[in-house]
Amino acid sequence: MSAHSSRDVRRASRFEVLHQIYALGSASRNQLAGASGLSAATVAAIVSELLNWGVLSEVSIEDSGGGRPRARLAVNPQRGFVVGVDVAETYIQIDVFDLALQVKASGQQTLDAEDNQPGAVLDRIEHGVAAMLTEAGVPQDSVVGVGVSMPGQVDRVGGVSVFAPNFSWQQVPFIKLLSDRLPLPLYLDNPLKASTMAELWFGVGRKVDDLAVLTIGTGVGAGFAVGGALVRGTGNAAGEWGHSAIVIDGRPCRCGNRGCLEAYIGARGIMQQLREHMPDSRLLRSDDQVATIGALAEGLAADDEAATAVLRRTARYLGVGIGGLINMLNPAVIVVGGWVTELLGPWLVPAATQWAAQHTFDRTFNATRIELSTVVGNPVSLGAGIFALEGFLVSLGVSTFRDSARHAAAIATTTLPAG
Secondary structure, eight states: OOHHHHHHHHHHHHHHHHHHHHHHSSEEHHHHHHHHOOOHHHHHHHHHHHHHTTSEEEEEEEOOSSSSOEEEEEEOGGGOEEEEEEEOSSEEEEEEEETTOOEEEEEEEEOOTTSOSHHHHHHHHHHHHHHHHHHHTOOGGGEEEEEEEOSSEEETTTTEEEEETTTTEEEEOHHHHHHTTOOSOEEEEOHHHHHHHHHHHHSGGGTOSOEEEEEESSSEEEEEEETTEEOOOTTSOTTOGGGSBSSTTOSBOTTSOBSBTHHHHSHHHHHHHHHHHOTTOTTOOTTOHHHHHHHHHHHHHTTOHHHHHHHHHHHHHHHHHHHHHHHHHOOSEEEEESHHHHHHHHHHHHHHHHHHHTTSOHHHHHTOEEEEOOOSSOHHHHHHHHHHHHHHHHHTTOOOSTTHHHHHHHHHTOOOOOO
């Protein structure tokens, strides 16, 4: 084995040990060996390194049943802090996490078409991060990374927002602009990748290798993991499931095409279903997406006829879209999340599952679970924080074997001063 390959395997082993500790909360060396599949000697050596770096700490001693007492290990939360920023189409959420990825402060600001240009968004992030760090009592020099999720297509390596359709952004050098305001290690990605990372670390992805994570909000998209690794595609553009055509020559979509899935199951699409079914419905709240979807949820709870009819239509489109994903990817689990799902999910997902069964091979459908996301908090800001954490771990020599090239590229985009 070459020295380079040996280093990669070593880094992958470190990452696997850490990943198991995040999943378990705390563990002994023996438990880590069993969970990771690594030898006891390898785990002992890796734990020693991580203790020396201050990433782990011994939190308690437990009886081993007659042998030497065993130390339980956990991530040292005070080793540093990361920030996760979710720039959505109607809000910006900023969360401060300790190194154990526990939330120390959280805040959200509304965003609309009048203040979504680059300068305004950068202002809000700069001031919002400062406010959240103050609230958490965290000095800026204790922050080891800031992850930012931007909607649409992004060039993660170059730190560029390539195309954000709802913002009308094209080729915005986002990380370069933000680095002038925040002299910290910065990492850019999009919500599809971020929410999938959150599921891999803290959701159903901890127990399965192949999954799809669907996000339904103003926009619609999907993130994928195969063999436990995030699927990015050649240009980091994998996951534009919402812009696959489901109706030939159908409704106009904001991307410029017609008949996209997003135009039928995204928040605007659901509002359009309601207008078509009952133009004067009391459930419509002008152009307020959140208020209308909230009113629909209340209507469903009260067995309102219009709400039920809209749900049936939306569920049919969603079910057909899910069926296509099952046939194509054969995942173990499909997780459905996003703010629309938070409001309508208890009715929408079961109904869509019935439609998916009619558009999928029986054997494939029966091998797939379709579930609501159980990740606590905002999975996008959490995933963005995980990207920042990964960058920090890479700087310590910890990375995944499968994704070492991606991590090296991410480090190249950081604004961390040399030396």
